Amino acid sequence: MTLLLSIILLVNCTKTEIEYRDVEVPVETIIEKIVTQTVTQTVNVVTPPEEYSFTRNGVSTVYYTGQSARLKMATALKSAMNDKASTKTNVDNMFNNGTGFSDESLNSSGKKIGNKVGTSGSATVKPLFDEWITEFTTIVAPAVNNSITATRTIAGSYTEADGSRTVKVNAKGFELNQILSKGLIGALQVDQIINTYLSFTKLDGAKQDNDDDIYHYPTDGSAVPYITKMEHYWDEGFGYLQGLDNQYAPGLGDASIGRDGANLNYYLNKINGQEKEVGITKRIYDAFSAGRAAIVAKDYEERDRQANIIGVELSKVIGYKSQYYLRSAAGKIEKGEWADALHAIAEAYGFILGLQYTKAADGQPYLTHAEVNEHLSSLSAGDGGFWDRTPTELTTMADQLQQSTGLSE
Amino acid sequence: MKNLISIKVILLSLILLNCTSDSDTNDVIEETGLNIEEQQTEFDRLSMLTFWADNIIIPSINSFYVELNSLNEYASSFTSNPNPSTLTQLRDQWLTTYKKWQHIEMFDIGVAEEIYFKNRMNIFPANVEKIENNISNFDFNLDDSVNFASQGFTAFDYLLFGIAQDDDEIIAKYSDSSQNYDSYMLAITSKMIELTISVKSNWEGSYRDSFVESTENTATSSINIMLNDFVFYFEKGYRANKFGIPAGVFSGGPLPDRIEAYNGEIYSQILALEATTAIENFFNGIAYGDPNKTGLSIKNYLDFIEFDVSDKLSARINNQLQAGKNKINELNTNFKIQIKENNHEMLLTYDAIQSTVILLKVDMLQKLNVSVDYADADGD
Numbered sequence: 001m002t003l004l005l006s007i008i009l010l011v012n013c014t015k016t017e018i019e020y021r022d023v024e025v026p027v028e029t030i031i032e033k034i035v036t037q038t039v040t041q042t043v044n045v046v047t048p049p050e051e052y053s054f055t056r057n058g059v060s061t062v063y064y065t066g067q068s069a070r071l072k073m074a075t076a077l078k079s080a081m082n083d084k085a086s087t088k089t090n091v092d093n094m095f096n097n098g099t100g101f102s103d104e105s106l107n108s109s110g111k112k113i114g115n116k117v118g119t120s121g122s123a124t125v126k127p128l129f130d131e132w133i134t135e136f137t138t139i140v141a142p143a144v145n146n147s148i149t150a151t152r153t154i155a156g157s158y159t160e161a162d163g164s165r166t167v168k169v170n171a172k173g174f175e176l177n178q179i180l181s182k183g184l185i186g187a188l189q190v191d192q193i194i195n196t197y198l199s200f201t202k203l204d205g206a207k208q209d210n211d212d213d214i215y216h217y218p219t220d221g222s223a224v225p226y227i228t229k230m231e232h233y234w235d236e237g238f239g240y241l242q243g244l245d246n247q248y249a250p251g252l253g254d255a256s257i258g259r260d261g262a263n264l265n266y267y268l269n270k271i272n273g274q275e276k277e278v279g280i281t282k283r284i285y286d287a288f289s290a291g292r293a294a295i296v297a298k299d300y301e302e303r304d305r306q307a308n309i310i311g312v313e314l315s316k317v318i319g320y321k322s323q324y325y326l327r328s329a330a331g332k333i334e335k336g337e338w339a340d341a342l343h344a345i346a347e348a349y350g351f352i353l354g355l356q357y358t359k360a361a362d363g364q365p366y367l368t369h370a371e372v373n374e375h376l377s378s379l380s381a382g383d384g385g386f387w388d389r390t391p392t393e394l395t396t397m398a399d400q401l402q403q404s405t406g407l408s409e
Numbered sequence: 410m411k412n413l414i415s416i417k418v419i420l421l422s423l424i425l426l427n428c429t430s431d432s433d434t435n436d437v438i439e440e441t442g443l444n445i446e447e448q449q450t451e452f453d454r455l456s457m458l459t460f461w462a463d464n465i466i467i468p469s470i471n472s473f474y475v476e477l478n479s480l481n482e483y484a485s486s487f488t489s490n491p492n493p494s495t496l497t498q499l500r501d502q503w504l505t506t507y508k509k510w511q512h513i514e515m516f517d518i519g520v521a522e523e524i525y526f527k528n529r530m531n532i533f534p535a536n537v538e539k540i541e542n543n544i545s546n547f548d549f550n551l552d553d554s555v556n557f558a559s560q561g562f563t564a565f566d567y568l569l570f571g572i573a574q575d576d577d578e579i580i581a582k583y584s585d586s587s588q589n590y591d592s593y594m595l596a597i598t599s600k601m602i603e604l605t606i607s608v609k610s611n612w613e614g615s616y617r618d619s620f621v622e623s624t625e626n627t628a629t630s631s632i633n634i635m636l637n638d639f640v641f642y643f644e645k646g647y648r649a650n651k652f653g654i655p656a657g658v659f660s661g662g663p664l665p666d667r668i669e670a671y672n673g674e675i676y677s678q679i680l681a682l683e684a685t686t687a688i689e690n691f692f693n694g695i696a697y698g699d700p701n702k703t704g705l706s707i708k709n710y711l712d713f714i715e716f717d718v719s720d721k722l723s724a725r726i727n728n729q730l731q732a733g734k735n736k737i738n739e740l741n742t743n744f745k746i747q748i749k750e751n752n753h754e755m756l757l758t759y760d761a762i763q764s765t766v767i768l769l770k771v772d773m774l775q776k777l778n779v780s781v782d783y784a785d786a787d788g789d
Contacts, residue, residue, distance in 0.1 A: 096661030114661055123658045123756040123763070130662065201771050205781045208628065369760075 048290035051248045059219050061227045064239025069109040071243045074184045075262045076101050081136050081177030084144040088137040118187040120195030121356055122369045125187055136176040144168050152384035160339040167339045172385025178346035186318050186354010189240045189264040194359050197237030198307040206230040230295050238288045241265050250285030268317050274409055284313045315358035319366055319405035322351035326398035330391035345386045349379055366405045452713045454624040458631055460704030462621050464696040466516050467612050473509040474605050480506045481598045488591035491583035500569055507562050511684040515642035518634055520611035528557045534667055535563040544593045551600045560597050568594050571672030637782045640769045648762045651681050655748055656755040665748040677744035685734050714776055726768050733761040
């Protein structure tokens with residue numbers, strides 16, 4: 001038996017050199033030897049670079065301008081969905097056509113985000129964003145323009161008693177810019193990174209080209225292709241996180257030159273401040289670097305291992321924040337601070353939507369599409385929607401999410 | 410038993426050991442799961458390819474060709490004598506032929522691929538402006554790619570249902586030969602026959618043997634190409650074209666004018682269901698035109714690899730195909746009405762079909778150790 005196994009080992013693993021001196025060693029001992037070998041091998045293969053910087057013949061092969069543009073669009077939509085002057089045509093153009101932004105460079109970028117929303121999951125999710133846009137521009141904004149004070153079942157604006165916050169909400173108390181913006185963190189950014197660009201299907205579809213050093217994309221300012229498809233896909237995944245920040249260092253970029261204040265990286269950095277998750281930004285950044293290096297080295301198992309780390313770690317942002325805002329809202333309701341409460345429930349609602357795009361350590365999302373819909377229905381239940389929620393309901397849901405995600409602060 | 414478990418542990422560690430080839434490792438696992446001393450015979454790829462060629466692909470093309478010739482006859486009868494009766498007969502035959510087409514669109518291989526067969530037979534929506542220009546000028550080249558959307562079933566759909574408000578007006582247009590509608594219809598029919606003959610003769614010639622004999626597992630071997638074609642068809646021709654695009658999955662909102670057989674309207678569901686049957690038959694190895702005759706199939710191939718797995722991928726695929734079919738059956742026969750009145754149901758149907766895409770494109774191809782030979786081009 002042992003002899004047979006050693007033959008198999010020798011036949012199949014050309015890279016691994018295992019000596020079989022003693023055929024009488026029990027099988028179990030051999031196992032231990034092999035496992036030790038495995039660890040050594042792995043360490044030898046991975047040499048993560050210090051920073052996300054890759055060149056070919058001295059020229060950088062990294063760019064993700066499309067992702068930076070889309071993150072700027074997501075940021076601008078968040079503002080537009082809180083602006084009482086917004087019209088349906090205008091916001092619809094921003095979302096679905098990538099035009100109508102005050103930043104002209106976005107209008108001419110050729111990029112848009114509407115067709116990138118929730119692409120890995122149910123086709124019923126993207127139309128929700130269109131509905132929110134319609135709802136805000138045709139119901140909430142006109143109500144605000146008519147100075148209507150929002151209350152249960154009435155759309156308008158609602159200001160906290162101490163004047164600390166004003167929210168513009170629909171008849172169910174939905175602060176739609178929060179729902180849309182937090183929704184995009186999951187349904188656009190996390191989904192595009194985990195389920196599209198870093199997915200096995202996407203990357204392995206470009207395997208042959210990468211093996212053959214076929215270049216498809218030029219670097220900026222050059223006409224000659226210098227970058228393989230697989231390299232670029234990975235960069236695009238990176239760009240959905242780091243696109244408004246610094247390519248060469250984890251975390252948020254320098255405030256003086258602008259940085260993300262509304263998207264995935266912004267919230268990831270909040271998680272990085274939690275006691276249990278200190279260093280998560282660097283873990284993700286390093287995994288991006290190591291995975292990209294693995295692609296250059298044509299080591300696809302290593303690439304997928306790093307992709308998996310990124311998926312699991314990034315998912316935590318959605319996992320933590322969906323619970324956090326529910327608990328926060330519960331506390332606000334108890335204090336009677338309804339503007340803050342509605343604001344927080346809307347954030348939770350958007351993050352919960354994103355739970356279906358996550359990927360836990362077992363490779364599955366924290367919640368399925370159907371489970372997400374159940375939570376969203378519970379949150380919006382009743383004619384008053386968010387206004388009808390009680391602290392107990394919200395805390396119970398947060399506890400359920402803590403259970404589903406296995407995450408607690 | 411203890412030894413068996415140990416072997417499994419070792420084999421698992423083998424995977425971790427950074428072997429140079431995935432396939433080698435997998436083979437070892439499969440063989441060992443059965444019995445390490447017993448030599449596992451290979452799946453009979455030759456028989457599967459032979460069944461595909463002789464019992465599915467060639468018979469379906471032949472059957473299509475027969476109906477296409479009838480379509481030509483009915484088109485001649487109608488154009489030489491346009492009246493409500495000949496129009497109805499022609500429409501019926503158009504639908505019959507269109508249904509047959511649903512069985513061969515996925516075989517985008519060999520000459521079919523070279524001559525862009527599927528793009529010329531069934532690209533939709535039709536380019537109505539171009540068709541009308543062709544008809545009025547009567548100066549066109551159907552082999553030019555600018556005319557791909559002005560020929561085939563989609564153009565026929567427009568010619569049969571879309572050129573005027575009602576049947577009387579449609580018949581009137583064909584009654585006046587100076588308007589060229591009749592000649593254009595016949596030109597399109599001839600082209601459909603011509604293209605089909607190229608594909609048919611290719612299969613009847615040497616191509617059949619070279620297809621069947623290409624049993625290896627390489628990027629250019631028959632099985633790999635056919636599996637890729639099948640998955641690509643499922644993802645693009647079936648999922649996206651028939652459901653996703655009209656439901657607005659890839660655009661800002663629904664596009665009901667993108668349904669298949671747009672002008673005929675009521676045929677979109679029938680055609681989609683026929684395509685579903687063709688997909689199920691190919692996957693399960695059911696002979697064309699004879700549900701009782703079966704042969705080696707993708708399902709058998711998967712089951713062969715998963716002989717020791719109880720939750721079989723093939724069963725999950727069949728269940729999901731059935732789930733998709735159930736959703737399609739719940740839709741309005743006219744997808745245009747469905748999309749306008751309740752697009753949510755259309756989107757849920759898309760979801761059910763999309764679930765099968767994942768099973769086919771990710772799980773199945775990985776299991777069969779076949780690489781996807783097409784990638785989305787949206788590198789931005």
